[in-house]
Amino acid sequence: MSIKLAVATAFVAFLSALAASALNTEGSLEDSLDANSACSRIQATISSASTVYWPGTVHYLEDIEHWASSSTQNSTCSVEPGTAQDVGTILQILGSTNTSFAVKGGGHATNLGFSSTTGVHISMIKFSEVTYDPDSSTATIGAGNVWDSVYEVLEEQGVMVVGGRVTGVGVAGFTLGGGYSWLTNQHGLTVDTVVAFELVLPNGTVTTVTQDSNPDLMFALKGGYNNFGIVTTFTLQTFPQGQVWGGLLTFTENVIPQVTAAAANFAANVTDPKAAIITTYNFLLGEPGVSQILFYDGDTQPDGIFDEFLAISYFTKDIQTRSFSSLVQASPSNITTGTRGIFNTVPILEYSPELLDTIVNETTYWGTQLSWDSGSFISYDVEPFRPNLLSYGSTNTAAYPPSRAQPLLPLNLYYAYSLPASDEAFWDAIQQSAENIKAKAVSLGQDVANAPMYGNYAIFSTPLESIFGDQLGRLQSIKQQYDPDNVMGLAGGWKI
Template identity: 30%
Template sequence: MANNFQDLRNTVKGVILTPGDEGYLESLKRWSEASVKPAAVVVQPDNAEEVSKTVKYATANAIPLTVMSGGHATSGSSSSDGGMVLDLRRINSVHVNPAGQTVTFGGGCKWAQVDEACAKHGLATVGGTVNHTGVGGFILGGGMGWLTPKLGLTIDNLLSAQVVLADGSIVTASEKENDDLFWALRGAGQNFGVVTSFTLRLYHQEKVYAGPIIFTLDKLPAVVAFTNWFHHNHTGNEAFWAGVCGSAPGASDPAIMCMVFRSGSQKEGEEFYKPLLNLGPLNVLAAEMQYHKANDLVPHCEERVRRLQGGANFVMPLDVDFVQRIADEFLAFVEDKGIGGGSMCMFECVPWGKVISVPKDATAYPSRGEFYHFATVIMWQDEELDDEVRQFQRNLLGKVREKGHQGPGGQYANYVAEKMNPKLMFGDSLGRLRVLKKKFDPNNVFYKWHGLWAAEP
């Protein structure tokens, strides 16, 4: 095998990049600078057939394989140190079927492409709460967004997927074809193959009221009280975040940031969120907009910085003293290290009624329960802080988990940047997933995300 992978270049069409090639360094970029790793080769195929050839080449030559959709994961799971990255970004077409109310799109798309294509027809599906993430990892990890309270998880709206398996075969997974694989894809999909195409159900979508509302830190008890009020009074049309950040729109100092969402007019939104608006915010940027614009409110932040995401769950009601301790500890750390900026921690109230209406064993997704999710994003520049940041986040999330849903299956995998005990991650689905793993990927080719075994290669 030559250093420039000439035999691979002769086999696979598309773009193949090795160290020294123009475009190679650009291909390694990730949302987090801490996730950049020097792959031996990056393959950017044009279609499922070329993905199949790539997978066969990697397995035949025992090359560790990593799949990348959008590169947003801060775990490093879409990067490879010395192996192969199968970069799907050239597989990015979007086809909307307005009459059938479905959308089919490539595994290398970002949500902005899907949202905008659907919006032209007044339609939407369940995407995330930001639009700069890739579709692949998000969907296969479950998919939770602003429309989840009304429409469920993204996987609950997945109709079919085109998958390249570890042996290179190209199959369709749906309720009618390879239904066991379809079950596994919905919640643990990165363990089973490369999804080159998704088809999702669409819905007519009205305008929404959405955006940030900023408060000074002294309003935290009142914001916590509103969060508890929200839990009891939401109608299934709303979703809400509240937390603290190093800086926020209209606030150069640490502040409380709330993100509000409600399907409907500004008048309807302001009426529902009146108890929050009456608290005297520092800045109100929430407004009426098209749904796809609501997913564009959290900026991509193009600057090259190190980022780390993390997640835990929490149950209601929130105790104000507990929230205050978490907020104080988070802000003290990021201020002490001089890394406030875009760093934040959020208690995310995405109502779960629709999610738990689907039986737990209907999909591999393990986290259908009466709890919400807590998320952190820490941003920094100095590589020497890497270990300290990771340890701080690990400790903080541990404290949140102590107050959350106990037992396996309570973790939203898309927020986790570190490997976790498979039983904790996959809950009661783990046994069936391991059986299917032996069927579809017996040599564990796809292991880079949250694996199904305690020790991965």
């Protein structure tokens, strides 16, 4: 390990210790008493396949923990349902007692209350199955999985699904929000590959949702989040998968212009659907740098695609032929695990050199400004895809994206910091930075002023219309049909 990385790791560990003592505990005494009663009713009613845990136990702490400590709340109890029928029982109790609750899959959300609560916390961890069916070329995946676990199982079968690109990302929230993947250039978004959902409706009914059985719910669950019940399993199309080529390069400040030029050229000229990159501009330990992930879906890269990146003088290099899961784990995305954090996003049509220069300037400016206010890691993930990335589905077949007329590219802003008192300063900064980047894109002629935003990256204050666009009315109608008492409104998230 380099001295720089060792210092960074130690620093983040220190910040994590600070953050662990600052869990969010808002909630009235009356709410706490009501939730306590609901917890006791659930404990007395569920089957032996499920378990209720109380504060002070290891399982409780594991259940409520999130990737960002600012997303963790001290719930009244945690529940680990073990069957879909018990999920139905739990929902009925929560609805009848009007008790706030949360549903957590992988716990990678940075918006407070989206998968956390001071009420009843439902952890889907027992839904951990990953089953491959060679006859249908599908995989059935439990809602408690992270993609790392899914990949390890499926690559042994020589197949893969369209899932997350870095470690620690949960299957459930990722899929219910859309899902951009290393395989998106070849197969579309994750929602474009969903064959079926096992869904527990708010009235307790367990149902299998397919395009044939219920096209409205199928549409709504493909990007509509947790508004219609609790999904326990996802059935996804699989695709043949061998070894891949790629990994992580890191670059220091002096070569950022070269990296930016290479990233802009790749984004503008790549035609091979098997090739993809993520260029992340970081500010860490007082200086900017780049984490560059290269991906090729084959055991070797064709000449020319990544030559510009490979010719740049690097700080660290881990590029090789490897398994799919090895490539996903090559980037240390967990370096900030345990700190406070927030995501935000900007919809982009083209990563031009001028726009990338703006992103570099934003990285340096806010990294410098926020380092004085407990900021530990500032990053901007540039994620180019081919222009046809949304051609694998059609408008009105998925809640996200609400329109497929524009080949929108997500830009992920991520700020990590240590102190709860800094929350509003970082929320304000990341929103201002996103506005600056959007304004630059518009000034360059990109028609993104009112373009849909990717909900999995969007900050909590984002208007619903900015995520669901013209599809919001249809989603609200479906919501009224399947959850007329608004039971799912007792949970956090993008509430329609």
